[in-house]
Amino acid sequence: MSVEKARESLKRKIEDDVIEVTPSTLVFVRAKQIDGKFENIRFQACHVEEITAEVEPRVMDKLKLSFDGRLFDKNAAAQIVGFLNLQAPPLCLLVKPHNLSQLKELKRSLDSWNVVLPTHVWYALLEFNTIHNNVLSPKRSNTPQPPATAKNSGQDISLAQKVVKKLNRLSFRRFSDLTYEDLPVLPPTISTMPSDDTVVFLDLETTDLYAKRITEICLIAVPRQSILNNPRGAKIDSIDLLKLVVDPEYRISPTASELTKLTCENISRSEKVAFDERVATAVCNFLCRIPGKVCLVAHAGNRFDFKVLRAHLQPYKQLEELIKHVQCYDTMLGFKRMKMPCRLRMQDLYAHCFDGAEIPNSHSAEGDATALLELVAFHPGVLSTAKKHKLIKPYVEKRPKTQWFDEMMW
Numbered sequence: 430m431s432v433e434k435a436r437e438s439l440k441r442k443i444e445d446d447v448i449e450v451t452p453s454t455l456v457f458v459r460a461k462q463i464d465g466k467f468e469n470i471r472f473q474a475c476h477v478e479e480i481t482a483e484v485e486p487r488v489m490d491k492l493k494l495s496f497d498g499r500l501f502d503k504n505a506a507a508q509i510v511g512f513l514n515l516q517a518p519p520l521c522l523l524v525k526p527h528n529l530s531q532l533k534e535l536k537r538s539l540d541s542w543n544v545v546l547p548t549h550v551w552y553a554l555l556e557f558n559t560i561h562n563n564v565l566s567p568k569r570s571n572t573p574q575p576p577a578t579a580k581n582s583g584q585d586i587s588l589a590q591k592v593v594k595k596l597n598r599l600s601f602r603r604f605s606d607l608t609y610e611d612l613p614v615l616p617p618t619i620s621t622m623p624s625d626d627t628v629v630f631l632d633l634e635t636t637d638l639y640a641k642r643i644t645e646i647c648l649i650a651v652p653r654q655s656i657l658n659n660p661r662g663a664k665i666d667s668i669d670l671l672k673l674v675v676d677p678e679y680r681i682s683p684t685a686s687e688l689t690k691l692t693c694e695n696i697s698r699s700e701k702v703a704f705d706e707r708v709a710t711a712v713c714n715f716l717c718r719i720p721g722k723v724c725l726v727a728h729a730g731n732r733f734d735f736k737v738l739r740a741h742l743q744p745y746k747q748l749e750e751l752i753k754h755v756q757c758y759d760t761m762l763g764f765k766r767m768k769m770p771c772r773l774r775m776q777d778l779y780a781h782c783f784d785g786a787e788i789p790n791s792h793s794a795e796g797d798a799t800a801l802l803e804l805v806a807f808h809p810g811v812l813s814t815a816k817k818h819k820l821i822k823p824y825v826e827k828r829p830k831t832q833w834f835d836e837m838m839w
């Protein structure tokens with residue numbers, strides 16, 4: 430068969446595989462590979478209606494998993510599938526043409542654990558001329574003052590808007606039909622990830638200060654030694670990141686909506702799920718995948734974040750058993766011990782440390798969790814203080830009273 434005929438045959442086969450579909454959710458995928466193996470993989474999901482309705486969409490979910498020294502294990506496969514299952518179907522995974530091998534490697538990794546994505550998952554190649562710059566975590570400068578990340582956050586948004594405008598130009602194919610026979614066979618590897626202590630920065634956004642129904646949750650995992658050994662102002666990369674917007678199934682107060690920019694309208698428009706067993710599983714799987722000891726860190730966590738998270742996970746006791754090794758630390762207590770010359774509100778601490786700067790993307794779960802990471806990196810003694818004064822507490826404490834739990838949730 431001539432080369433021309435072979436090309437024509439391949440073109441017809443590709444055209445036959447293309448199916449007309451209108452996705453509800455766009456999932457931008459970006460991965461870093463070394464010798465064919467994943468170094469990390471990132472997902473950012475946003476509903477098409479939300480992208481169309483807002484200049485800067487507020488409702489979006491993110492997942493970042495790192496494999497530096499770790500294997501692509503069953504937990505990682507479950508996390509990816511669980512994350513995608515939380516998105517409104519049908520959904521489409523988007524990559525640049527030269528990154529198609531990343532999707533193939535993802536398919537092979539999932540198949541190795543007999544994990545199958547739902548049939549409503551498609552993929553498409555971003556073949557038109559645009560830049561795929563997927564910013565999942567704010568970039569940090571080499572100076573003590575962190576840069577304004579609002580400018581960075583718009584890069585994915587502009588890409589998403591370009592994609593929505595040109596959806597009719599994309600060729601959609603089922604992810605389940607993706608083959609990987611052309612990928613090289615990778616040699617077996619042994620996990621070399623050190624079992625170091627890991628700090629997980631937690632922040633929640635809720636309906637108000639009374640009902641406390643979660644609308645957004647963010648978890649950012651960073652090795653403890655990366656913070657303690659970090660030169661002041663140097664960049665610290667998270668190893669894992671999870672950010673989810675959920676339907677509180679409850680009225681969001683006007684004050685909370687004004688602060689967080691999350692409303693019943695944009696959450697409903699994005700078809701977000703409630704904080705059910707699927708979301709609880711995603712949170713617990715995220716914490717279980719982290720090697721070594723895990724410490725949840727939140728500012729004013731004892732009064733707010735830890736109580737609210739426990740209340741939402743309480744109905745799923747089998748999942749709570751998986752994270753009974755997790756510890757909790759309220760950084761407000763640590764900064765109080767350090768006798769900071771300012772108020773202990775996070776914005777006041779941030780302004781004191783970074784020359785009067787305001788927290789970028791404040792009152793968003795990711796923005797506040799990132800700001801707390803930057804504060805702790807600027808004052809790593811906060812972690813030493815916690816151990817010295819025994820401020821770290823176990824996650825599993827005395828169960829909340831039924832009346833308190835009912836008031837918290839309803």
